Amino acid sequence: NAGVTQTPKFQVLKTGQSMTLQCAQDMNHNSMYWYRQDPGMGLRLIYYSASEGTTDKGEVPNGYNVSRLNKREFSLRLESAAPSQTSVYFCASNGLITDTQYFGPGTRLTVL
Amino acid sequence: AQSVAQPEDQVNVAEGNPLTVKCTYSVSGNPYLFWYVQYPNRGLQFLLKYITGDNLVKGSYGFEAEFNKSQTSFHLKKPSALVSDSALYFCAVRDRGSGTYKYIFGTGTRLKVLA
Numbered sequence: 001n002a003g004v005t006q007t008p009k010f011q012v013l014k015t016g017q018s019m020t021l022q023c024a025q026d027m028n029h030n031s032m033y034w035y036r037q038d039p040g041m042g043l044r045l046i047y048y049s050a051s052e053g054t055t056d057k058g059e060v061p062n063g064y065n066v067s068r069l070n071k072r073e074f075s076l077r078l079e080s081a082a083p084s085q086t087s088v089y090f091c092a093s094n095g096l097i098t099d100t101q102y103f104g105p106g107t108r109l110t111v112l
Numbered sequence: 113a114q115s116v117a118q119p120e121d122q123v124n125v126a127e128g129n130p131l132t133v134k135c136t137y138s139v140s141g142n143p144y145l146f147w148y149v150q151y152p153n154r155g156l157q158f159l160l161k162y163i164t165g166d167n168l169v170k171g172s173y174g175f176e177a178e179f180n181k182s183q184t185s186f187h188l189k190k191p192s193a194l195v196s197d198s199a200l201y202f203c204a205v206r207d208r209g210s211g212t213y214k215y216i217f218g219t220g221t222r223l224k225v226l227a
Contacts, residue, residue: 004155042219048214099144099213101148
C-alpha cells in the first residue's frame with residue numbers, strides 16, 4: 001500500500017515549456033486534489049476532483065489544467081510554464097468515511 | 113467565504129514546556145476542523161480532527177486541540193513539547209454544509225522546540 005505517489009520529485013522548466021505532474025493513489029478514494037505551497041501563503045487549492053469524471057476549480061486555477069484519468073489517477077498540466085508557477089506541488093486524496101486527506105511527497109518545480 | 117487564520121508565523125517553546133499553536137476560522141455553516149503537520153521535505157501528515165461531540169480532541173503524538181464555537185477557534189496543544197515536534201503545522205477547515213469535500217488551509221505556523 002503506497003498511499004499517494006507523485007512523479008517527478010523535482011523538475012526544472014524554462015518559461016513557456018509544458019509538463020504534466022502525475023499523481024496516483026491506491027486507497028480507493030473518491031476525491032483527489034492538487035495544491036501548491038508557497039512561503040507565507042500556506043497551501044492553496046488549484047483543482048480538485050470530487051469523484052471520477054468530475055473536476056472543479058480551486059482558489060488558484062489559472063495556468064493549469066487537470067485530468068481525472070480514472071479513480072486512481074489525477075494529473076496536473078502546465079501548458080506554458082511561467083516563473084510564477086515555481087512552487088512545491090502536492091497531490092492529496094480523501095476518503096469519504098475518514099474525511100482525512102492523505103498527501104503525496106510533493107513535486108518541487110522551478111521555472112526559469 | 114471560508115477562511116482560516118493562523119496568527120503566528122512561528123512559535124518558540126522550550127523542551128518540556130506546554131505548547132499552543134493558534135487557529136481561528138470563518139465558515140458559513142458548521143465546520144469540520146483539522147490539524148496537519150509537515151516535516152522538512154515531506155508531505156503533510158494528519159494529526160487530528162474535530163467532527164462533532166467532545167470539544168477536546170486527542171490526536172497523534174500526544175497532541176490535542178480544543179474546539180471553541182463561540183470564539184471560532186481550534187487551537188493545537190501539547191502538555192510537554194519535544195524537540196522532535198519542531199515542524200510546520202497547518203490548520204484546515206471544511207464547511208460541512210457546503211456539500212463539497214473542499215478544504216481551506218491556513219498559512220502555517222512553524223514550531224521550534226528548543227533543547
